Amino acid sequence: MSGGAFMAVLRRDLLLAMRRKSEVLTAVFFFVVVAALFPLGIGPELNTLRLVAPGVLWVGALLSSMLALQRLFEADYRDGTLEQMALSPTPMPLLISAKLLAHWLVSGVPLVLLAPVLGLQFDLSADALMTLTLGLLLGTPVLSLVGGIGAALTLGVRGGGVLLSLLVLPLFIPVLVFGAGAVEAQASGLGAEAHLSILMAMLLPAAFFSPLACAAALRIALE
Amino acid sequence: MLRVSHLSCSRGNKPLFADVSFELQAGQVLHLEGDNGVGKTSLLRIVCGLSPADAGEVCWHGQTIQQNASQFRASLFYLGHGLSLKEELSALENLISDAAVSGRALSEPQALVALARMGLRGREHLPLRVMSQGQKRRTALARLLASQAPFWVLDEPFVALDAKAVDGLRSLLGEHVAHGGMVLLTSHQPVALTVASGASVQVQTYRLRGVA
Numbered sequence: 001m002s003g004g005a006f007m008a009v010l011r012r013d014l015l016l017a018m019r020r021k022s023e024v025l026t027a028v029f030f031f032v033v034v035a036a037l038f039p040l041g042i043g044p045e046l047n048t049l050r051l052v053a054p055g056v057l058w059v060g061a062l063l064s065s066m067l068a069l070q071r072l073f074e075a076d077y078r079d080g081t082l083e084q085m086a087l088s089p090t091p092m093p094l095l096i097s098a099k100l101l102a103h104w105l106v107s108g109v110p111l112v113l114l115a116p117v118l119g120l121q122f123d124l125s126a127d128a129l130m131t132l133t134l135g136l137l138l139g140t141p142v143l144s145l146v147g148g149i150g151a152a153l154t155l156g157v158r159g160g161g162v163l164l165s166l167l168v169l170p171l172f173i174p175v176l177v178f179g180a181g182a183v184e185a186q187a188s189g190l191g192a193e194a195h196l197s198i199l200m201a202m203l204l205p206a207a208f209f210s211p212l213a214c215a216a217a218l219r220i221a222l223e
Numbered sequence: 224m225l226r227v228s229h230l231s232c233s234r235g236n237k238p239l240f241a242d243v244s245f246e247l248q249a250g251q252v253l254h255l256e257g258d259n260g261v262g263k264t265s266l267l268r269i270v271c272g273l274s275p276a277d278a279g280e281v282c283w284h285g286q287t288i289q290q291n292a293s294q295f296r297a298s299l300f301y302l303g304h305g306l307s308l309k310e311e312l313s314a315l316e317n318l319i320s321d322a323a324v325s326g327r328a329l330s331e332p333q334a335l336v337a338l339a340r341m342g343l344r345g346r347e348h349l350p351l352r353v354m355s356q357g358q359k360r361r362t363a364l365a366r367l368l369a370s371q372a373p374f375w376v377l378d379e380p381f382v383a384l385d386a387k388a389v390d391g392l393r394s395l396l397g398e399h400v401a402h403g404g405m406v407l408l409t410s411h412q413p414v415a416l417t418v419a420s421g422a423s424v425q426v427q428t429y430r431l432r433g434v435a
Contacts, residue, residue: 008323012309012316019311019350080305087271089297089326223274 005090006098013102027067028110034060035118046123053122054132054183058176061111061136065143068107069168070161072099072151086222093211096218100148100211108140124183131186131196138199139179145203145210146171152217161200175202224248225270225374225405230279232265238434239265241402243279245429249373252396252406252424254414257431263409266376266431271301283374297326300372302380306363310352314338314362317351322369329369337368342388356383364392367399375399377408393417397424413431 038056039049074101076082086097096172115136116129124132150168154160182195224247231241239262246371247253257263268274270281272288272295281288308317315334322329338347339362351359360383367375374394381389396406397416401424408414416424 004323004328005326006253008320012312012320015316016309016311055245075309078305080303080307081309083273083301083303083305084307084321087296087299087301088324089293095324178226206342 002090006090006094009085009095009098010102013099014105017102017106023068023071024106024110027064027107028114028216030055030091031060031064031111032114032118034063036121039121043056048124050124050128050187053119053124053128054180056122057119057132058136058180060097061140062143062176064111065107065140065147066165066168068080069144069147069151070164072103072148073129073155074151077155077218077221082218082222086219092215092219096148096214097207097211098215100214103148104141108136108144111140112136115187125187128183128187131192132183134196135179135182135192135199138196138203139175142175142202142206143172143198144177145206146211149213149217150172152214152221155221175199178202224284225407228279228282228284229280230266230269231277232262232269232274233277233422234262234265240431240435241278243431247405247407249403249405250400250417252400252408252414254426254428255407255409255431256411257409258433261433263431264378265302266375267303267407267409271299271376273301274406278331279299298372298374299376300325300364300367300370300374301376302363302416303378306359308351308359308363311350313348314343314354314365315347317362317400317425319370323372325372327369327371334365334369337365338362338377340368341365341391357385357388360384361388364388364395367395371405374405375407377406379409379411381410381412381414400424 035057038052042048042052073082086092088095098212110135115134119129119132147168150164154164157163177193178198182192185195186192226246228244230243234238243266245253255263255266265274269276272292283291288295293328315338318334318337319329319331335347341364342356343361343365346354346358350360364380380392384392393416397418400406400416401418414426416426418424
């Protein structure tokens with residue numbers, strides 16, 4: 001029964017994302033544009049490009065995932081869907097984790113898939129591209145999970161968008177440091193295992209605690 | 224059965240209502256009356272467990288709804304001002320996903336029957352954004368037909384419905400009560416319910432008064 005409700009929320013959110021294509025595409029397009037403009041602005045110096053690539057791609061991914069974050073619970077809050085979720089016999093954190101998973105599939109996975117293609121513009125080696133993609137695969141879910149807490153806390157607050165950035169960006173910094181650091185460590189021959197392990201160590205507790213924190217924050221917003 | 228005892232609620236520093244008590248047994252309808260802004264919606268939200276009360280408690284089968292949360296939620300159907308409908312989805316998709324979130328598996332034929340009974344035959348696959356306000360409300364009310372919950376809490380269910388739909392909803396509520404269901408609703412019109420046999424269902428009213 002709980003599984004059915006989880007799947008229903010996941011399916012509904014993915015279906016909604018398919019029907020509201022422009023919202024999804026805006027965030028992805030933003031990432032592509034940011035990553036494509038930097039090589040043009042910096043010039044064709046390959047050593048410089050290789051040096052800035054991980055940072056640029058990670059900052060692009062981070063800002064692009066911020067774009068979609070604000071709308072994560074907004075529509076459900078306005079039309080009463082969140083009330084129904086709060087009153088469902090299925091535990092609310094489970095339903096919220098379905099929403100967070102849908103959000104990551106829609107806003108995170110396209111970035112992971114696009115990153116190796118965009119990385120080619122920065123003359124990254126195959127190994128570096130591999131590390132970049134792996135890092136994003138582990139890091140973007142953390143962005144969705146931690147960002148979800150911020151979105152839930154700022155729900156219904158006037159000027160919530162600015163507040164959300166202030167709240168969430170400092171928490172994204174460790175992900176940025178270790179995500180971009182992984183590629184640099186790989187390039188310098190140290191190996192990226194340590195960085196990727198730390199990203200994994202961020203992901204696991206976030207996956208467990210974030211739905212609980214979101215549900216608690218949303219219940220307060222609904223009162 | 225539901226027992227509400229000595230509830231009070233305030234908005235900010237301003238008290239809304241105090242010492243509200245009533246009981247609702249299986250097979251009863253309670254019509255909550257009151258002026259605008261007196262706190263009818265707030266009371267319904269407290270009864271559902273969405274908002275906390277300042278004082279007093281709501282009991283379901285002898286236990287407070289906080290102690291008994293999962294059992295209470297499984298028996299509750301709440302229709303608030305937000306209809307919890309998605310504009311981009313069709314009436315059918317809305318109905319099925321909503322039922323699953325409320326913990327019930329609803330098959331497509333069942334959902335189609337419910338929509339047809341609410342007078343939406345032929346519009347099942349239209350996205351909700353092209354529907355009128357009344358048709359949206361009908362879609363939301365079709366959830367009642369799909370619901371197996373015994374306790375219905377309805378906030379202004381008759382708003383934006385045409386005469387025919389109002390009659391349909393009345394007989395739907397009458398049937399539910401005749402089968403031992405419970406209904407708590409707010410409305411600014413007098414509520415008269417009938418069952419198929421023509422007998423009328425007694426509707427209790429509770430007048431909510433603000434704190435002076």
